[in-house]
Amino acid sequence: MAAIDVVTGDITRVDADVIVNAANSSLLGGGGVDGAIHRGGGPAILAECRLLRETTLPSGLETGAAVATTAGALPARWVIHTVGPVFSDRDDRSELLAACYRRSLRLADALGARSIAFPLISGGAYGWPLDDAVHQQVRAVKDSNCAVELVTLVAFSPDVADRTRRALI
Template sequence: MRIELVRGDITTQDVDAVVNAANSGLLGGGGVDGAIHAAAGPELLEACRRLRASTFPDGLPTGKAVATDAGRLPARWVIHTVGPIYPRAADPASDLASAYRQSLRVADELGAGSVAFPSISTGAYAYPLTEAAPIALRTVATSGSSVELVRFVLFGGAALDAFRRAERDLS
């Protein structure tokens, strides 16, 4: 597996699957979730409504992942995952690792060769970047996934710097 770190907009990534740092309601929100829903168009919201009406009537649990078609995004699929709210989660590191691991499990089930991840839980969910980046990179690198390319698409310079530091420290 090749891991890339880039600063950019996850909604423009030409990959098989884009990971959405969703809230448990799956119906859009702020940050990455809102940007993905806005760029994907109403098709994504409709797909998420179907999931809520069938498989996840109580919402997607923290650390789990599920896929939908990607609507108007360049990607084929959106993999929705819910990260922990920091520090309210009982075991935030385990929940965060699970969000990455479960997203890759879903990507493998879909046959995705390339996946773009945001930095899960480090926005509105307040997970500190310096703690989240090493968890993300370590989990992805040791996942055993057959995904060939994982691209972390980081919105701001602080996130990119944190991931670069974590990458150096883990090497």
């Protein structure tokens, strides 16, 4: 199992081989983490995302799937884009949320990455309750069997970082 670190801050400044983008299905940028990664990485990320849309992903990226691009001007080598599910009181979408983490880790392995940084997927605009989003994140990362040596969980606030550290115990 990889070592797991928890930090509070801006994922675009984390020193890791891979930064995970909580993307929207269009892959063409958006708000929150997605917008920050596209702004920080510059036009190279958007160019690769457009190419993916023109070739292998004409309908966009499915929820729970993951795809890699360059990281452009970011300190990472790659960005792995994954689309988290929107929370629903009626449907249990927790498997899709866990798949975001598992598939991102598998893709990082395939790329030969030694370190990866994750935001809290679906824990913002997609409305996932914070405690459960943290639980799903920690469980998926702990349960994954990968060669990545360091997983950094990047919390957007000290409160979320504290919740994440408690969930790791």
